[in-house]
Amino acid sequence: MHSPTPSVSRSPASGLMVIYGASGDLAQRKLFPALHHLARDGLLTDEFGVIGVSSKAFTEQGFRDHLDETVRPHLEGGLDETSWRWLLKRVSYVSVDWEDPDDFKCLAQQVREMDARWGTDSNHAHYLATPPSRFASLVAHLCEANILRRDPQARERVIIEKPFGHDLDSAIALNRRLLETLDEAQIYRIDHYLGKETVQNLMVFRFANAIFEPIWNRRYVDHVQITVAEDLGIGHRAGYYDGAGALRDMVPNHMMQLLSLIAMEPPASFNAEAVRNAKGDVLRAIPLFTADQVAQRTVRGQYGPGQISEEGDVHGYREEEGIAPDSPTETFAALRLEIDNWRWAGVPFYLRTGKRMPMRQTEIVIQFKSVPSMMFRSTGVEDLAPNRLLLRIQPREAIVLSFGAKRPGPSIRIADADLEFCYRDRFGLGPSTGYETLLFDALRADATLFQRADSIEGGWAVIDPILRVWDDSSPGDFPNYAAGTWGPEAADRLMQQDGRQWNNQP
Ligand SMILES: NC(=O)c1ccc[n+]([C@@H]2O[C@H](COP(=O)([O-])OP(=O)(O)OC[C@H]3O[C@@H](n4cnc5c(N)ncnc54)[C@H](OP(=O)(O)O)[C@@H]3O)[C@@H](O)[C@H]2O)c1
Incomplete structure (x- = not known):
């Protein structure tokens, strides 16, 4: 009960x-x-x-x-x-x-x-x-x-x-x-992502529960991943999308909002200015990339023909209606950011977003550090998966905490196990567009979930150096991922070179 x-x-x-x-x-x-x-x-x-x-x-x-x-x-x-x-x-x-x-x-x-x-x-x-x-x-x-x-x-x-x-x-x-x-x-x-219940729940999860906040920092967190994956292509939005691309379309707004909610300091109150100040501080603490860092820490991609489970064979981006056969627009972007403040110094934040990926999935992974000492060494256990907190925003809103558990039996064998909370099962979410809260708040003059000028400009400031490098240099290898895959190989290497990997589990 x-x-x-x-x-x-x-x-x-x-x-x-x-x-x-x-x-x-x-x-x-x-x-x-x-x-x-x-x-x-x-x-x-x-x-x-x-x-x-x-x-x-x-x-x-x-x-x-x-x-x-x-x-x-x-x-x-x-x-x-x-x-x-x-x-x-x-x-x-x-x-x-x-x-x-x-x-x-x-x-x-x-x-x-x-x-x-x-x-x-x-x-x-x-x-x-x-x-x-x-x-x-x-x-x-x-x-x-x-x-x-x-x-x-x-x-x-x-x-x-x-x-x-x-x-x-x-x-x-x-x-x-x-x-x-x-x-x-x-x-x-407006950023309609902030109208989603699970996005608002990020703040409640962090600040209405005492147990997570003490470990929500560089001492315990190894890295953070934010993925906004879509299985859809560009539909009828060729005109808009080809002029924008994945980076502009998703990163300065939706993904920066998710990043600031995850990384912000506890605001003094749930008042609009306090929350927006705390979020703005995160964006201001992200060091801006030099041109060399853009080459090392970002990846762009464009999908070619491939297969999507729901639709079967699908066209590549350059074959989509309204798109030029040599379009240089990226449909995938990945980057590795840092937040240069007391809480997060040295913790990488990996962001990726793309179209025609294997599934629609928006999620945040907080990967904790591995155990400091391997006390099970003598029992034959060679590797322990670090704890992971998964905050899933769509399509199936959930929070999953993964930990190691002993498999039943006389020897020590450790398996990953999950504690899972599913929003719909617990609260029975009804149909919603995501705009309800925002319209309601706008009528009641509550600006907490809307963006202030500094936060908009902060989001653009982060991606501006990337845009400049990408706009000035032709991608050369497009298309570089097949529709229905998790993006170009270079995006995997972005993680692998740091000894990490993307969470591609459904
Ligand atoms: N659709 C979505 O899911 C979605 C999602 C996120 C953001 N948005 C944003 O929401 C806005 C509307 O998008 P939409 O998809 O609804 O576009 P849309 O279907 O093309 O509708 C545009 C609306 O703007 C009106 N309009 C046309 N010319 C105008 C002008 N010169 N000045 C003022 N209004 C004019 C049109 O009215 P007339 O009848 O007079 O032509 C029409 O009602 C855009 O800023 C878009 O980026 C849309």
């Missing part, structure tokens, strides 16, 4: 959410389903409304009908008809020409009307689900129309999707433009 768990009950959120790009893929697949889940779970009050904005010519009712048709399939068996109807009733729509200031004046009028209709207390969250190239100009239009006003109390907030910039300079420039008209407290830069 489980004892009751301490929890902070969260009162439902109210306010107005304006979704720019409401006709797009993200809005239909994630944002409206997430709002439905919040409504179903009683986390929205009656003082809540939504305005969808795009250039498509819908009437209010036409847009609701459109949502009813397009969003339903994404509710994945979790549809609650009453909640869905409740939500649709609260949805309004404004069609804009994205470059016409007069249209934003009409939108401002609609915002006032919706405030009055639903009693939202002028609490506004503006979600920019638009092409990234439009973020700055859209914020400028919203400020001109007085829809957004500088306000350190952040009654009006803007949620900015990823990618936030495509390198360090462009991220700095975007931050600068946004901060010309808004206060930092109003800018909610």
Whole structure:
């Protein structure tokens, strides 16, 4: 039997959410389903409304009908008809020409009307689900129309999707433009990884349990591995992906977020600024690579044709629709970083991410040091596997602690054994998009799980030297791994040269 768990009950959120790009893929697949889940779970009050904005010519009712048709399939068996109807009733729509200031004046009028209709207390969250190239100009239009006003109390907030910039300079420039008209407290830069329960659980696991923290440092940890593997190819995202590549797509945002949660010092409280300060300190402590270190500590790869268990034979990257036959874009990246601070000095952090790998798997491995003395030597046991803590984020959210155990029998024989906690078995996780918590927090002005300007720039700063070397030199050996494998051999060598290996277990 489980004892009751301490929890902070969260009162439902109210306010107005304006979704720019409401006709797009993200809005239909994630944002409206997430709002439905919040409504179903009683986390929205009656003082809540939504305005969808795009250039498509819908009437209010036409847009609701459109949502009813397009969003339903994404509710994945979790549809609650009453909640869905409740939500649709609260949805309004404004069609804009994205470059016409007069249209934003009409939108401002609609915002006032919706405030009055639903009693939202002028609490506004503006979600920019638009092409990234439009973020700055859209914020400028919203400020001109007085829809957004500088306000350190952040009654009006803007949620900015990823990618936030495509390198360090462009991220700095975007931050600068946004901060010309808004206060930092109003800018909610989203990384949907932080909406995942298991990612939030990293902090709880570390700081709500006394037993791990004393060994969470260079004295006990041998190294850390972070893997974000996808079995999928690029789907219909050729245009975006070929201009970005695996490093830009995954490392400065998702992987740096995971790394900072694993490596940060205990924050003084669970308050947004305290957590974000602690995470920012980690990024600032990562020594930036020289060009020589890029050659020694990073690996890039691109998949060729191969086999994926679910799909069978698949094309190589250069044969994908919309990709040039000589594309130099990497679909795999691996790197070895260090964190130059008191806790982690000398502990390598190995990161890898790739497409068309054997399976979808996001996980963090904390590998502890081996036992200091081999007391079982005389019994014929020659090797002991070090303890390992596996924090699995997807697809099957779990925490596994591996240790050595005696095999039954008269002689001393040691086998690896696992203590496993599976999130779904314990808590019965329901369908979720990963955006629920983030939308809820944005409505309640809680920025803890959103990125501050310094953290965005810190993530880009780490990969900027790599980008510069990779952009300046042709990869030469692409494609260098077959679809359905764990990446190029050089990625294995990156570990092997340090006497270590990747965890490739399912
Ligand atoms: N889809 C995902 O799973 C996903 C995941 C992570 C991040 N994101 C990010 O989320 C954002 C939206 O992605 P998406 O996949 O939904 O894209 P999408 O399907 O192409 O939709 C883009 C939306 O932006 C609107 N738009 C077009 N031109 C615009 C302009 N000049 N100014 C403002 N808005 C304009 C479109 O509205 P019209 O009807 O007016 O054309 C459409 O509603 C992007 O920043 C993307 O990087 C998406």
